[in-house]
Amino acid sequence: MPVKRIKNNILKVLSLFIFISGCIEDNITPPLTGELDTAAEVILYFESKGDFPNSDLAPALIEAEEVFSNLNSFLIIDIRPSNEFINGHIEGAVNVKFDSLYNFVQTNFSAGHSKIVIISKNGQSSAYFTCLLRLAGFDNVYSLNYGMASWNYVFSDEWLANIGDAPGANYFINDYFEKNPLTPLPKISFTNPEESIEERVQARIEQIISKGFIEDIVYTHILYLDSYLVCYGKRMLYSARKIGPFAERGHPDGAIWYQDATFYDFRSINFLQTLPNSEKILIYDYNGQLAACMTAYLRVLGYDVQFLMFGANRLFYSRMIFEIELQTYAFTNSLINNYPYITGQ
């Protein structure tokens, strides 16, 4: 009897096993999972909108003459501190603080103004904010070239005070320094990760704008020792001629050359990713305005960047006014206009 019972039990267990195993699905490879690189998505988005920073549209400067001729049709946003605005501003200009700049432009973007002009004292912060606004999709925003300094002589004191040759300019060199090897893009996070890439980028830009303009860079010969120093411009900005008064005194020791137009070295297919993703980057250009724009772009991508205000005008002004190719970018009295301004609110 016990043998029969054992047999019955075995039969029952076997039946149950067959029944259950028949319903078990084959082992299937788990589905592929992964996520897109956020910085890559941002670059993709900017490129899909025309890659403004790496095009001849950047840094979206507008001349004082054009602004003066269109005072009634342009929206003029003056972002200087209110005391400076009260002391003198363009008629019709609106004084807007950086922390409300994004919303103000967003509100007025489609209000029928043919152009929105951002104005700062020297054209440095306005170039920075203009590029951020352009990246956010406001494609009719411009920065007044050289800022209020080009509007009237009264406002040109800071520009004139900053032009000159830096200490150590006589020790600049022409040696070519190699770019870093390519490294991954910085890791960036969004405050609104569930939204579309356009909304994520806009929120990020709004956040960056709200932090204000932080360019407290004072040129010293020590500054660039702990930074990845980038010279952004044409070859003549980087290398001085072999002979002449500035023979082979092209750039500070260690500066690395990145070309602007027409090669645009910060394009994705070029050398963007040779910028270090975990080191401070310092960019200088001709007069600070293009570097301001590239700083805006690179900050959105997550790089730790600052730029040298007034650019090469502050590093080697003597060479800038000497070299024909650089003269265009040197701040001179001929750039200062005598357009009217008003005082008060």
Place this chain on the structure above:
Amino acid sequence: MRNILYIFSLLSTILLFNCESEEILNPVTVHIEHTVVQAEIKPGSVFPAVRFTKTLPLGVPYDIKQAELKNVTAYLLKNEVQVIPLHYTSDGLYRPLYEFYVEEGETYELIAERDGIYIYGKTIVPFKPNVTKTSYNAGEFYFDADVRSKINEVYGALWIISGNPSARANDYYSITSPATSLNTNIFVRTSSIPEIYRSPTYPDKKYIQVVAFDVSFRKYFYSRTSGQQVSDPYIQGGGAVEWNVQGDKVIGMFIGITAGEIIEVN
């Protein structure tokens, strides 16, 4: 005996009914849409477009406007680090905004997302095949060659006949196994040339071209007829095609290909 009958009847019942379900199949309703990825990456050329399309149900005539996908977020990862975005242009083709040239030995990864589905493909662009010897097999009428091996590459060969009209093999006879070591000789052969060209007195020249592929091509080559329409009702369609692009319901090839020199065979 009673037990044996019991077991037999029990097993038969289970086999017949266990977990079976009946469904009336309708080609349109059972169609499971797949994302299709296509790209052939060749050195010395501008990086090509990557095509993203979807499969269409049976009976729906193929129309690229119906099949193309416009909502794919995609970029390349070149040499495991450099991000190069891809942008929709037309007909499901996604291209880099700026042209650039592909070089031998480069690695490209395709990273994409469509409606929340992650898509991934990887390929290494092969080096130009280094052919050390060619010959003609007069017995089986094919050309063959010895190629110096490279890691992560496989090889196929095509015959070419010059003349008027010229002729060219339309497929590979075989794809070699991946080499296990560098710079060993790998034998690769063509399919047999058509009968009209086999005569020793045939006047036109005969050539062989060896083509190098990313190693993943081999699995695709030997599985590609699987799942095709079966003309013989008594044979099985075979297993799945082994694509080198991964993702849920994603098929296709993202493959590096390098054609070698066209070499005359004597």
